[in-house]
Amino acid sequence: SNLFPVKYVSISHNYTVGGLRRITHIKAVVAKVLIETDEPVYAVKRERLLFPIGRFWTVLTTPELKYAFARGHIKAVTDCVVYEQEVIFKSYVDKFYALRQEFKASGNAEYEELCKKMLNSLYGKFGQKGDDWKKIGDCAGESDREEMVLDMRTHRLSKLRYLLGQVFRMTGHGECFDSFPAIAAHVTAYARLHLWSLMQAVGWGNYFYCDTDSLIVNEKGLECLKSHIHNTSLGGLKVAMTSSHVTIQGLKDYSIGEKKVIKGIRKTAVCVGEGIYEQEQWSSFRGLLRSGQPEDYVVKTITKHLNRDYKKGDVTDTGVVLPYVFDATDREYMKELGYILPNSMLLVQGGLIQELDDDTILKNISMGDIHPDYAQTYLDAVLTKPASQDIMAYELRQENKLANLPKELKKIGIHPDYTKLYDTLAYQIPPVADIITMAVREAFTPAIAEKFGQYQDFPDDLKKYA
Incomplete structure (x- = not known):
């Protein structure tokens, strides 16, 4: 029954706070506003998504604007886009949710999962x-x-x-074609506000972790949520599991009892050290193209090192996370957070063009989210290596035995099993025309040539050098 934007109406750069308040009652709106709040409920996109408190600029959608106006949190407004609004998802959601319940009741887990994905993924297509x-x-x-x-x-x-x-x-x-980001933004805003309302119902100190559509709470928190728990009702909560022990490492990185949830780590992964996992990697279509050998599908074993630094709030000594505080004294910090850094690959390429020294390039790599301990390894991997043909040509000029060839080939990613192949290819075979010419010169003696009249009437000196 929620309303969503369906048609663009206008854009304005001089709305007043009062005018914005009035328009939110009749239209869907996306607006850039100045917020002053003590609730970490408004999303701010910097290098990552943050939920600070204090005074800051951010972009909000209709449900967030209504929530902020109800609490007097909006102090100024600049840009504002207005849309017509309608209920657009009701028939779609009703249809697939009913199908999901039917498949669940009949024990058809595959079709139940398919319906779940159809329900959860539709909104994202509008912001793809x-x-x-x-x-x-x-x-x-x-x-x-x-x-x-x-x-x-x-x-x-x-x-x-x-x-x-x-x-x-x-x-x-x-x-993408036919995208409408304002719809996707409204969906996520409704979801965040609903999750925030559940956290408020639970009360401070009774919830330990929240994710996209879930909460980890204590017994008191569970008691507060009893009226929201319903296994089959649309939007209702269900108790997924209970445990007397929970370990929370960070975002999508926690364990409840024997169950571990780590984003990006498969259930079949092998833990080889603290925060270090080995697992299979199955290439996507794009990954196959990047490999340069799309005809060969290779399942690789990769090692993942988890970076468990929490950067969405201040972690206290007791483990409690406090939201960042943005205010006048944080203006320069906010300005710094507002910039998006290029990824480490682009920082390396730009540094090389600008002829920066290695220390500066390594520092920039770390600023691009690569751990400082691995910055040199990253740089070594990024720098262009000579082609295998160039390495073979160089080694031939150094010595005929090619003793150093295996070591140099391994540096550019040639598997040791194929070193012998390159060892053989290092020695070039003359072109076919040259081989034929050499064979003719060996077999085609002057005596044989004379029989064909090749040297008839030739001067003796020319015969000699022929």
Whole structure:
């Protein structure tokens, strides 16, 4: 029964607080506002999504604006986009939720899961982003792959994709066709406010962790939520599990009793050390293109190192997380958080073009979310290595035995099992025409040539040197 934006009406850069309050009663709105609050309920997107308190600018949707107006939290407004609004998901949700309950009652777990995914994933399609690709030519015979190309004239980096005999250049990354981010933003806003209302019902100190659609609470908290618990009612809560022991490491990283939940770590992963896991990695289509060998599907074993630094609030000595406080004294800090850093790969490439020293490049890598202990390893991996042909040519010039070839090939990722192959290929075979010429010179003596009249009437000196 919630209302969602369906049609763009107008955009304004000079709304008043009073005007914004009035328009939220009749239209759907997305607005940039100045908030002053003691509740960590308003999302602020910096390098990551934060829920601070204090005084700060952020972008809110209709349900969040109504909540903020009811508590006097909005102090100013700048940009505002207005939409017509309607109930748009009711028939879809009713249909799939009823189907899900039917499949659950009949024990059809696969179809029940399918209905669950249809219900949970629809909203995200309205906010989906994707790469924009432009065809720039044909490339018959080229293998399917993706590669990065640096234009030495403009110093611009481009991504090319070779696919089915055609070559494409990535021109940007933005909204997908038929997207409507305001709808997705309203869905997540409604969900966050509902979760916040449940946390308020539980009371401070009775909840330990919240996720997208769940809470970890104590017995008192469970008692407070009894009226919300219903296993089959749409939007109702259910008790997933109980335990006398909970360990919370961070975001989507916790254990309840014997059950462990770690985002990005498979259930079949093997723990080889504190925060270190080994697991299989199955390549996506894009991953196969990046590998340069899409015809070979290889399941790799990778090692993951967990970074358990919590950066969405201040963790006290007792383990309680307090929200960040944004206020006038934090203005420079807020300004710094407002910038989005390039990823570590781009920081390395830019640093090399700018001829920065290695220490500065390593520092920039760490700023891009790579752990400082692994910055040098990351840099070594990113720097371009010579092609295998160049390494073989160089080693041949150093010595004929190629004793150092296996070591150098391994540095650029050649598996030791294939070193012998490169050892053999290092010695070039003459072209076929040269081989034929050499064979003819060996077998085609002057005596044989004379029978064919090859040297007839030739001067003796020419015969000699023929």
